[in-house]
Amino acid sequence: MKYYLGIDLGGTNTKIGIVDEDGNILVKGSVPTHIQEGPEAACRRIAAGVDNLLTQTGLTRADIAKAGLASAGPMDIPGRKLLETANLGEKWKYCPIADMMSGACGIHVEFANDASAAAFAEYWVGKGKLAKKHALTRGGVEELNSPITSMVLLTLGTGIGCGIILNKKVYDGEHSQGGEYGHAIIDFSPNARICGCGRPGHYEAYGSATAVISRTREIIDSGVETSLAARREDLATTGAKVVAEEALKGDAVAMNIILETAKYLAIGIATLMHTIDPDAIYIGGAMTFGGNESELGRKFLEAIRAEIKLRALPTCSATTIVDFAELGGDAGFIGAAGIAKVTE
Secondary structure: OOEEEEEEOOOOEEEEEEEEOOOOEEEEEEEEOOHHHOHHHHHHHHHHHHHHHHHHHOOOHHHEEEEEEEEOOOEEOOOOEEOOOOOOOHHHOOOOHHHHHHHHHOOOEEEEEHHHHHHHHHHHOOOOOOOEEEEEEOOEEEEEEEEOOOEEEEEEOOOEEEEEEEOOEEOOOOOOOOOOHHHOEOOOOOOOOEOOOOOEOEOHHHHOHHHHHHHHHHHHHOOOOOHHHHHHHHHHHHOOHHHHHHHHOOOHHHHHHHHHHHHHHHHHHHHHHHHHOOOEEEEEEOOOOOHHHOHHHHHHHHHHHHHHHHHOOHHHHOOOEEEEOOOHHHHHHHHHHHHHHHOO
């Protein structure tokens, strides 16, 4: 049995884990990134965290076949370095992070976008593992006895992350920007919302948790009668969960915000279907409103599916699986380890 190390670099904490060759987690943990101290200090701290995991399992570094490092972009994957990363700060710009991590851990490290890593995890051991291709026939939609080979994962949070799997492989694009779908343009009107990157009309400005918070504040400030008004200050700390909580209590305005978000997300998903034609599109991240385990999450998903059906060609909408992801916060390090495995 071979073992692989996965590292999911975050702006606040870095998740690490060791998995076997089948993707089963042996052990996992988390260390503070302390980005203000710079990448070299962070790599040393992460390496100490890896040593702790090895001690817990009784393994040594020699038992780890390879490691994978996942990070948010922009990045140069072939060059093994970060570019101008807004979430990590000035000290991290253009640093050769993959080589730094390799040196600190004493293990060769493969480099990946964090959304791509999460997508690969869902494909390898998550929702995509047992999923089957669908085909449109004269009698309707038929599930084939063939595993899916392509999928997209959208992660909804502060922004919208996107990982793409094509023909069983991660697609990064020619300049490592292949998954930056959060910056696809869905509104070209003069009053288009401004994305966190500073440009107008981007997908993130409409379908992310940040967008939900912004729209909620605007509605509250307009004077509309809603229970959200009493919780305006909570939006800064609790975020989109405030909207979910008030929707569950029966507030119609809160529910409308969630359903409007589903509409925006569906527009982007329909475009993905027509561009990539994947077997499946899965939705993960912090803003799934409880996912399939919640009535609100299921209502959110059904609203997305209904809007897709209105906007996409039947050959796409009928044959593309649209569902929630299942691995949650572990997907990043699992996928990073999986990418290391397939590039061994």
